[in-house]
Amino acid sequence: xxxxxxxxxxxxxxxxxxxxxxxxxxxxxxxxxxxxxxxxxxxxxxxxxxxxxxxxxxxxxxxxxxxxxxxxxxxxxxxxxxxxxxxxxxxxxxxxxxxxxxxxxxxxxxxxxxxxxxxxxxxxxxxxxxxxxxxxxxxxxxxxxxxxxxxxxxxxxxxxxxxxxxxxxxxxxxxxxxxxxxxxxxxxxxxxxxxxxxxxxxxxxxxxxxxxxxxxxxxxxxxxxxxxxxxxxxxxxxxxxxxxxxxxxxxxxxxxxxxxxxxxxxxxxxxxxxxxxxxxxxxxxxxxxxxxxxxxxxxxxxxxxxxxxxxxxxxxxxxxxxxxxxxxxxxxxxxxxxxxxxxxxxxxxxx
Amino acid sequence: xxxxxxxxxxxxxxxxxxxxxxxxxxxxxxxxxxxxxxxxxxxxxxxxxxxxxxxxxxxxxxxxxxxxxxxxxxxxxxxxxxxxxxxxxxxxxxxxxxxxxxxxxxxxxxxxxxxxxxxxxxxxxxxxxxxxxxxxxxxxxxxxxxxxxxxxxxxxxxxxxxxxxxxxxxxxxxxxxxxxxxxxxxxxxxxxxxxxxxxxxxxxxxxxxxxxxxxxxxxxxxxxxxxxxxxxxxxxxxxxxxxxxxxxxxxxxxxxxxxxxxxxxxxxxxxxxxxxxxxxxxxxxxxxxxxxxxxxxxxxxxxxxxxxxxxxxxxxxxxxxxxxxxxxxxxxxxxxxxxxxxxxxxxxxxxxxxxxxxxxxxxxxxxxxxxxxxxxxxxxxxxxxxxxxxxxxxxxxxxxxxxxxxxxxxxxxxxxxxxxxxxxxxxxxxxxxxxxxxxxxxxxxxxxxxxxxxxx
Numbered sequence: 001x002x003x004x005x006x007x008x009x010x011x012x013x014x015x016x017x018x019x020x021x022x023x024x025x026x027x028x029x030x031x032x033x034x035x036x037x038x039x040x041x042x043x044x045x046x047x048x049x050x051x052x053x054x055x056x057x058x059x060x061x062x063x064x065x066x067x068x069x070x071x072x073x074x075x076x077x078x079x080x081x082x083x084x085x086x087x088x089x090x091x092x093x094x095x096x097x098x099x100x101x102x103x104x105x106x107x108x109x110x111x112x113x114x115x116x117x118x119x120x121x122x123x124x125x126x127x128x129x130x131x132x133x134x135x136x137x138x139x140x141x142x143x144x145x146x147x148x149x150x151x152x153x154x155x156x157x158x159x160x161x162x163x164x165x166x167x168x169x170x171x172x173x174x175x176x177x178x179x180x181x182x183x184x185x186x187x188x189x190x191x192x193x194x195x196x197x198x199x200x201x202x203x204x205x206x207x208x209x210x211x212x213x214x215x216x217x218x219x220x221x222x223x224x225x226x227x228x229x230x231x232x233x234x235x236x237x238x239x240x241x242x243x244x245x246x247x248x249x250x251x252x253x254x255x256x257x258x259x260x261x262x263x264x265x266x267x268x269x270x271x272x273x274x275x276x277x278x279x280x281x282x283x284x285x286x287x288x289x290x291x292x293x294x295x296x297x298x299x300x301x302x303x304x305x306x307x308x309x310x311x312x313x314x315x316x317x318x319x320x321x322x323x324x325x326x327x328x329x330x331x332x333x334x335x336x337x338x339x340x341x342x343x344x345x346x347x348x349x350x351x
Numbered sequence: 352x353x354x355x356x357x358x359x360x361x362x363x364x365x366x367x368x369x370x371x372x373x374x375x376x377x378x379x380x381x382x383x384x385x386x387x388x389x390x391x392x393x394x395x396x397x398x399x400x401x402x403x404x405x406x407x408x409x410x411x412x413x414x415x416x417x418x419x420x421x422x423x424x425x426x427x428x429x430x431x432x433x434x435x436x437x438x439x440x441x442x443x444x445x446x447x448x449x450x451x452x453x454x455x456x457x458x459x460x461x462x463x464x465x466x467x468x469x470x471x472x473x474x475x476x477x478x479x480x481x482x483x484x485x486x487x488x489x490x491x492x493x494x495x496x497x498x499x500x501x502x503x504x505x506x507x508x509x510x511x512x513x514x515x516x517x518x519x520x521x522x523x524x525x526x527x528x529x530x531x532x533x534x535x536x537x538x539x540x541x542x543x544x545x546x547x548x549x550x551x552x553x554x555x556x557x558x559x560x561x562x563x564x565x566x567x568x569x570x571x572x573x574x575x576x577x578x579x580x581x582x583x584x585x586x587x588x589x590x591x592x593x594x595x596x597x598x599x600x601x602x603x604x605x606x607x608x609x610x611x612x613x614x615x616x617x618x619x620x621x622x623x624x625x626x627x628x629x630x631x632x633x634x635x636x637x638x639x640x641x642x643x644x645x646x647x648x649x650x651x652x653x654x655x656x657x658x659x660x661x662x663x664x665x666x667x668x669x670x671x672x673x674x675x676x677x678x679x680x681x682x683x684x685x686x687x688x689x690x691x692x693x694x695x696x697x698x699x700x701x702x703x704x705x706x707x708x709x710x711x712x713x714x715x716x717x718x719x720x721x722x723x724x725x726x727x728x729x730x731x732x733x734x735x736x737x738x739x740x741x742x743x744x745x746x747x748x749x750x751x752x753x754x755x756x757x758x759x760x761x762x763x764x765x766x767x768x769x770x771x772x773x774x775x776x777x778x779x780x781x782x783x784x785x786x787x788x789x790x791x792x793x794x795x796x797x798x799x800x801x802x803x804x805x806x807x
Contacts, residue, residue: 118680160683198750201718220752268594276478277594280357307479 031166033158034076034106035084036091037064039145039322040116042332044084044158046180051169052082052162060325060335063299064143065271067093077101080112082161087115088122090142114161116154117144121207123252137270145322147253148188148232148336149203152181187333190230196220206233206257212240233257235340242347245286245314247296247305250321254339255295263291266308279308286312292350295343297321315346354591361597362587364480364488368545368553369579371492371537374499376558377571378530381510384441387429387531388538388554390449392547394418394425395539397456404459415539422535425452430528433513475546478597488540495533506530507568549598553579556605563616582608703738703793712739718753726760737764737792745778745785766791 031052035041041056048054057073058064067073077083077097083106085094098107105112122140144150159177163170185199193202193215205211211233215226229237240259247266255262264285268278285291286308294316296305302318309316319339320326329335379385398421402414425448432444499506508516509526517523541550557579561571586601593600614631621627704712708728715721725743729736743749743757755774762769770791772784 119677119684156684157680160680194750196750196752198718198748198753200716201750201753204717218752220755225752273596274478275594275596276357276591279478280354283357301476301479304476304479307481310481 031081031162032079033082033084033162034080035116036086036094037145037322038324039151039332039335040084040154040158042323043145043151043155043180044162046332047155047158047173047176048162049172049176051166051172056324058322060320060322060329061297061299062325064090064321065092067091067097073097074100074102077106078103080106081165082106082112082114084114084116084158084161086142086144087117088139088142088144089137111164112161114157116157117142118153118157120144120150120153123256124249141249141252143250143321144253145332146251147257148184148333149206149257150253151332152184152203155180155184183333186231187336188231189233190228192228192230193225196225196228209256212259232336232340235344238347239340239343242293243289243291244293244295244343245282245291245308246294247300250297251295254336258340260295260343262295263289266296266304274304283308283311286314293317293343293346295319295339298325315349317342317346354588358587358591360480360482360485361477362584364477364485364544365553365583365587365601366580367485367489367492368541368550369557369576369583371496372541372550372553373557373561373575373579374496374572375534375537376554376556377561377568377575378506378510379554380558380562384429384445385555386442386445386449387534388551389547390429390445390452391422391425391531391535391538392542392550393449393452393456394421395535395542396547397421397452397459398539399543400456400459415543418543419536419539422539423532426528426531426535429531430524433524433527475542475544475549475598477545477549477601480544484544488544491540492537495537498533502529546598548602552602552605553583556582556609559609560612563612578608578612703734704742705735708735708739709742712742718749722753722756722760725757729760729764734793737788741785741788741792744772744781744788747778749778751775761788 030050031048033041033044033048033052033054035044035054035056037058038056038060041054044052044054055076057076058067074097078101080101080103083098085091095108103112104110107113108115122142122144124137125140126138145154155177159173162173166173181199182194185194185202188206189197189199189202202211205214212226215229216224218225220228236258241261242259243261243263244255245264245266246262249262249265249270251260251262254260264282266274266279266282268275292312292314294305294309294314296316296318298318298320300318302316305316305318308314317339319342320329320335322335323329323331326338328338379387395418398418399414401421402417405417407414407417428448429441429445433441505516505521505526508519508521509523509530513523513527516526538550541553545553557575558571560578561575564574565571582605583601586604587597589595589604590597590600614635618624618627618631712721712724715724721743725736725739728739740757740761744754749757751774754772758769758772758774770784770787772781772788778785
């Protein structure tokens with residue numbers, strides 16, 4: 001009897017020891033940057049280069065509103081030198097996680113904290129704030145990484161954060177930042193147009209929604225400037241003025257830039273699950289207006305989207321909201337190639 | 352789109368579900384293994400989730416097959432654990448099985464990005480059911496129904512009185528296994544559409560209503576089917592009318608109907624009906640008071656929690672970027688017109704521009720605005736205007752289009768020349784042209800405005 005008990009004890013003790021023995025190994029020389037959304041990781045890598053080590057919490061095919069705190073996340077954050085969050089109320093789970101990590105320097109407002117949205121023009125800031133309006137974001141739409149132009153500002157914010165925490169690499173970060181911003185401009189508007197008008201002017205025009213009319217009106221050497229348009233804006237020209245339906249307000253910055261009109265959402269109010277009355281209203285609207293394309297982040301239930309698509313003969317475009325959620329989307333830049341490409345395919349199919 | 356078109360498929364799906372689940376529910380109540388359904392349903396969900404981890408897309412027949420395999424394994428375990436050890440009731444094993452399956456599903460989801468919506472397996476998505484799903488379910492349930500009809504005696508015997516069945520020499524374990532296998536099959540189909548909660552309610556609620564009224568199997572079935580259909584239809588209509596998610600609405604509505612039914616049956620069965628009725632009314636009032644009390648208590652707590660978060664102890668610190676921070680940010684990023692820039696430009700244009708004006712010019716972040724500023728200056732004071740124009744053309748970051756606009760501006764001025772400046776070349780390549788502009792327009796930088804005026 002005693003032997004059996006001691007046998008159980010030995011086995012038990014060995015088991016406990018083996019679990020306690022599992023400890024993560026890590027390097028220490030590079031600046032550790034933890035970001036919430038995978039898009040920020042891609043941007044941070046561009047700015048920080050080989051001087052930092054980046055990891056993200058939410059992949060492109062995960063719902064950024066909900067993250068269940070895992071022990072590993074607290075560990076990750078406890079070792080972080082810099083923590084990049086959207087800074088609006090997207091990541092309501094983040095403060096609890098930061099508390100759990102017991103790492104005072106990455107708390108909101110501290111040296112290691114970067115608000116990715118600082119200095120951005122935020123869309124859809126509500127006039128009245130009430131949770132009855134759904135999972136409303138009281139500071140406006142927080143899915144900021146869906147516009148390449150916002151990427152430049154996010155990069156600036158990350159640059160400021162990195163500079164604060166590793167001032168010795170300031171020049172390196174600055175050079176990377178400028179390179180990144182130039183690449184965003186060239187990929188968005190095309191090299192030729194950036195050379196002619198400059199990234200700053202183009203960004204300003206696009207923000208004010210007068211880029212296309214400006215380019216159509218003005219000429220250079222007798223040729224309308226619009227002929228020199230390239231990049232994603234050129235790619236997205238056929239999408240201008242087109243109407244689509246979405247699931248959640250994930251895409252506001254993207255659709256605004258491309259001139260797409262999101263007529264309605266499957267959610268009755270942001271963050272609330274679709275209800276029968278609302279869905280049937282959306283379906284009627286899609287039929288009446290002949291809306292045949294849906295743009296939905298692929299973390300939503302494909303079955304639901306397909307059901308509506310079938311009832312309206314629409315083509316659902318289900319894509320990852322950021323890098324890592326789809327094998328074609330590995331970086332911040334890839335996402336725009338894929339989103340625009342898939343939308344174009346869907347519209348080509350319906351016409 | 353109207354009610355009928357929207358709700359037709361969910362409605363028929365509910366009918367099909369009620370038909371098979373009421374019958375199985377009667378078995379489950381007799382066996383006193385209520386949670387077997389939850390456990391099997393959760394196992395089916397675990398199967399789907401684990402399938403996603405292995406690369407089987409949810410919503411496909413492959414994933415259905417995979418989840419059925421999981422429920423078969425569970426069926427085997429349930430058959431093995433029945434009647435083995437009297438000290439541990441089977442319900443405990445089943446409950447534990449449910450908890451472990453649910454926990455495993457959460458763990459698997461964690462390791463499987465993209466399987467997030469599988470969490471919705473609890474609530475289901477009856478609203479989204481497609482006609483072919485309804486057809487497939489009807490077919491599968493029909494086959495199982497036939498099997499159960501053919502072997503009804505055996506199935507009833509092992510549910511009702513396993514000891515007697517054992518004494519008669521039946522292979523109870525085999526029949527148990529068969530029962531759980533058919534049960535698991537039904538659950539695998541229904542959970543995908545209706546979700547764990549709704550399936551559980553379909554299984555248990557109509558059966559309970561029937562049990563409250565009668566003990567005869569046929570009457571139980573009839574009452575269960577009738578009540579199940581009625582309550583489901585009303586629940587769906589309610590969900591459409593008040594525009595709430597269908598699954599949870601139907602579940603909650605079943606709860607209300609069961610509570611009302613219990614009161615009615617209580618009064619009906621009582622020896623003295625008036626007294627029972629009074630008691631029922633008193634009970635309802637008491638329940639309402641308790642409800643009000645909880646509501647009021649919640650309000651009090653809400654007020655205090657609000658006060659707490661205003662103290663700054665809460666998590667309200669997700670605050671927006673304050674104006675102060677914005678200012679700091681802008682300052683940190685601003686490309687201050689460095690002393691070098693100012694000096695360089697002043698050097699080139701030979702002090703033709705007052706420092707104040709030059710700084711003002713450089714403070715414009717926007718090329719368009721700079722150009723407009725130059726235009727204004729040209730009207731006010733030619734020398735300053737020309738000098739700024741030359742600054743504009745000699746800056747590396749002035750884009751090509753605006754250089755050419757500046758040249759156009761220059762050509763409208765007396766002289767009508769662009770001095771051979773090429774807008775597409777860089778300022779350093781344009782040095783001869785710029786030098787010439789300085790020479791002619793600014794008199795080498797040393798001429799005053801009056802000299803310039805006379806020189807034309």
